[in-house]
Amino acid sequence: xxxxxxxxxxxxxxxxxxxxxxxxxxxxxxxxxxxxxxxxxxxxxxxxxxxxxxxxxxxxxxxxxxxxxxxxxxxxxxxxxxxxxxxxxxxxxxxxxxxxxxxxxxxxxxxxxxxxxxxxxxxxxxxxxxxxxxxxxxxxxxxxxxxxxxxxxxxxxxxxxxxxxxxxxxxxxxxxxxxxxxxxxxxxxxxxxxxxxxxxxxxxxxxxxxxxxxxxxxxxxxxxxxxxxxxxxxxxxxxxxxxxxxxxxxxxxxxxxxxxxxxxxxxxxxxxxxxxxxxxxxxxxxxxxxxxxxxxxxxxxxxxxxxxxxxxxxxxxxxxxxxxxxxxxxxxxxxxxxxxxxx
Amino acid sequence: xxxxxxxxxxxxxxxxxxxxxxxxxxxxxxxxxxxxxxxxxxxxxxxxxxxxxxxxxxxxxxxxxxxxxxxxxxxxxxxxxxxxxxxxxxxxxxxxxxxxxxxxxxxxxxxxxxxxxxxxxxxxxxxxxxxxxxxxxxxxxxxxxxxxxxxxxxxxxxxxxxxxxxxxxxxxxxxxxxxxxxxxxxxxxxxxxxxxxxxxxxxxxxxxxxxxxxxxxxxxxxxxxxxxxxxxxxxxxxxxxxxxxxxxxxxxxxxxxxxxxxxxxxxxxxxxxxxxxxxxxxxxxxxxxxxxxxxxxxxxxxxxxxxxxxxxxxxxxxxxxxxxxxxxx
Ligand SMILES: Nc1ncnc2c1ncn2[C@@H]1O[C@H](COP(=O)(O)OP(=O)(O)OP(=O)(O)O)[C@@H](O)[C@H]1O
Ligand SMILES: [Mg+2]
Numbered sequence: 001x002x003x004x005x006x007x008x009x010x011x012x013x014x015x016x017x018x019x020x021x022x023x024x025x026x027x028x029x030x031x032x033x034x035x036x037x038x039x040x041x042x043x044x045x046x047x048x049x050x051x052x053x054x055x056x057x058x059x060x061x062x063x064x065x066x067x068x069x070x071x072x073x074x075x076x077x078x079x080x081x082x083x084x085x086x087x088x089x090x091x092x093x094x095x096x097x098x099x100x101x102x103x104x105x106x107x108x109x110x111x112x113x114x115x116x117x118x119x120x121x122x123x124x125x126x127x128x129x130x131x132x133x134x135x136x137x138x139x140x141x142x143x144x145x146x147x148x149x150x151x152x153x154x155x156x157x158x159x160x161x162x163x164x165x166x167x168x169x170x171x172x173x174x175x176x177x178x179x180x181x182x183x184x185x186x187x188x189x190x191x192x193x194x195x196x197x198x199x200x201x202x203x204x205x206x207x208x209x210x211x212x213x214x215x216x217x218x219x220x221x222x223x224x225x226x227x228x229x230x231x232x233x234x235x236x237x238x239x240x241x242x243x244x245x246x247x248x249x250x251x252x253x254x255x256x257x258x259x260x261x262x263x264x265x266x267x268x269x270x271x272x273x274x275x276x277x278x279x280x281x282x283x284x285x286x287x288x289x290x291x292x293x294x295x296x297x298x299x300x301x302x303x304x305x306x307x308x309x310x311x312x313x314x315x316x317x318x319x320x321x322x323x324x325x326x327x328x329x330x331x332x333x334x335x336x337x338x339x340x341x342x343x
Numbered sequence: 344x345x346x347x348x349x350x351x352x353x354x355x356x357x358x359x360x361x362x363x364x365x366x367x368x369x370x371x372x373x374x375x376x377x378x379x380x381x382x383x384x385x386x387x388x389x390x391x392x393x394x395x396x397x398x399x400x401x402x403x404x405x406x407x408x409x410x411x412x413x414x415x416x417x418x419x420x421x422x423x424x425x426x427x428x429x430x431x432x433x434x435x436x437x438x439x440x441x442x443x444x445x446x447x448x449x450x451x452x453x454x455x456x457x458x459x460x461x462x463x464x465x466x467x468x469x470x471x472x473x474x475x476x477x478x479x480x481x482x483x484x485x486x487x488x489x490x491x492x493x494x495x496x497x498x499x500x501x502x503x504x505x506x507x508x509x510x511x512x513x514x515x516x517x518x519x520x521x522x523x524x525x526x527x528x529x530x531x532x533x534x535x536x537x538x539x540x541x542x543x544x545x546x547x548x549x550x551x552x553x554x555x556x557x558x559x560x561x562x563x564x565x566x567x568x569x570x571x572x573x574x575x576x577x578x579x580x581x582x583x584x585x586x587x588x589x590x591x592x593x594x595x596x597x598x599x600x601x602x603x604x605x606x607x608x609x610x611x612x613x614x615x616x617x618x619x620x621x622x623x624x625x626x627x628x629x630x631x632x633x634x635x636x637x638x639x640x641x642x643x644x645x646x647x648x649x650x651x652x653x654x655x656x657x658x659x660x661x662x663x664x665x666x667x668x669x670x671x672x
Contacts, residue, residue, distance in 0.1 A: 104576035
């Protein structure tokens with residue numbers, strides 16, 4: 001790991017949902033570090049716990065869900081710009097003053113569904129100004145000015161007019177930009193982008209990605225970037241974490257993961273991306289089997305029923321822990337080590 | 344927005360006209376007319392009335408004319424603001440209806456205010472504290488509220504008020520104010536009496552509204568915009584009141600329109616049990632006696648109030664919800 005202290009350091013985070021039907025272990029021991037100024041990608045199939053992990057970081061997990069273990073260390077910045085001690089967000093009151101000061105101001109969220117993420121009965125300007133006035137001591141006029149500048153920064157045409165419009169009057173691409181503008185309006189040091197491009201077309205997607213990249217470089221913010229799309233990860237991220245059923249399978253710098261993936265799941269994911277050199281109209285390899293239902297997760301390594309290299313008597317009995325496997329690369333697989341998750 | 348209101352106001356006279364035809368047709372639809380039942384009543388009590396007199400009365404009220412002429416004459420006097428004469432009481436309908444209508448509306452508004460004052464906060468509490476013990480208590484109370492017939496509730500409350508508070512709670516006034524002209528003291532006296540029937544009338548509606556508010560709000564609380572608002576760092580109660588509560592209220596506002604007439608007609612049995620001088624019993628008697636101009640006038644006023652109520656709730660909804668406001672623009 002870098003000499004530098006990470007901005008966000010999540011250790012063995014567990015978030016479970018206690019339903020009448022049983023317990024869904026949506027996040028079951030996730031560990032990762034995000035450095036300041038870095039783009040940290042998270043990939044994984046639908047339902048593997050990406051959004052829940054991020055909700056936990058923001059302390060927005062609602063009942064019946066609860067953080068049942070682990071820590072989320074956030075390094076805070078002093079008034080003079082120097083950094084001070086990290087605090088554990090898990091220990092804070094989720095709706096307390098401290099956590100509310102962090103949400104929006106230090107960690108901001110670009111939610112997964114831009115279409116429904118604005119209230120339909122409040123103007124865009126109202127909702128952006130609200131965030132600004134909450135964290136900065138400015139009046140309405142000044143807040144509106146900042147909001148206007150934000151809309152300009154994210155490339156929304158005729159921003160004065162857009163401020164007084166409602167989200168449903170905006171096209172999908174514009175709405176996505178407005179959401180980004182709102183998230184950036186308080187200069188967060190960590191931006192969580194939960195699939196910010198799934199709801200827009202390819203052209204808009206490219207624009208949004210460029211925009212995020214540029215804003216991140218200008219402001220030296222860290223971005224946690226969640227997506228299903230490994231192509232987008234290759235383009236955006238510095239590091240990447242691969243999740244499967246609430247666990248981290250593999251983690252490392254983006255080049256290492258793409259060129260020297262160790263985990264069979266990561267390898268399988270990479271094989272399923274089309275490349276230009278491929279023969280046209282040949283079926284892409286897919287990962288055999290489907291994701292198990294969250295109520296009956298397989299015993300042992302969660303991936304073993306679908307894994308080509310699974311070791312009988314080992315992978316189906318014990319769960320491998322995330323261990324260093326080369327420089328700055330971590331993998332949880334018994335092919336590379338023999339350390340299991342302590343119960 | 345203005346266009347929307349003007350449009351609605353322009354439709355209003357046509358609707359009233361349409362309803363007047365339907366109402367007139369309905370009240371004169373039963374076989375016979377006021378005089379046949381009047382004569383029959385006299386005959387059964389032993390006295391009689393000679394044919395000439397009956398003819399004179401017929402002519403006076405236009406009962407010898409065909410229906411469309413009767414309707415036309417009714418409309419003619421209505422357009423002058425005159426509701427006609429009551430056949431039975433031989434007094435102007437305006438006079439008969441006047442105070443009773445005021446009291447009916449006052450009672451309905453009171454019941455309405457009580458309903459919303461209680462149901463909205465209770466619904467919000469239930470939704471934001473889902474499955475807490477108070478949520479369960481409210482749920483049980485709501486079921487009881489919906490299931491209890493309001494005349495029974497009236498009897499129970501009257502009995503409780505009488506035996507524990509020593510209050511005689513029938514009517515809307517103390518005896519000395521019943522015939523008195525309107526004065527400040529009479530209004531105060533009305534306020535002292537109106538709350539009990541208002542509660543009786545409001546209970547079922549309150550229970551229903553609480554359930555609906557709870558369900559709407561639970562729906563809204565799961566919407567992504569709530570997460571967005573929380574992620575800004577707003578305090579929980581600010582989030583809840585600014586966003587989901589606002590959106591949960593919109594569909595309720597559009598029901599105000601048909602809530603008022605429901606209160607008017609629902610009050611008949613309660614009015615009878617509690618001896619309230621409102622319009623329900625008057626309408627019932629007018630209908631059974633075939634006092635057609637009186638019944639017709641009351642029904643037409645109901646229709647008018649319903650239309651106005653709907654208009655008000657449409658306007659409120661348009662004010663609250665920009666999606667509706669901008670639809671027509
Ligand atoms: N409110 C909830 N109640 C119960 N279970 C939940 C809840 N929210 C999430 N889960 C469960 O947690 C698991 C992880 O969900 P999550 O939303 O984090 O998936 P994801 O990786 O973000 O998927 P996607 O790519 O589709 O967004 C799922 O199995 C889901 O069923
Ligand atoms: Mg998700």
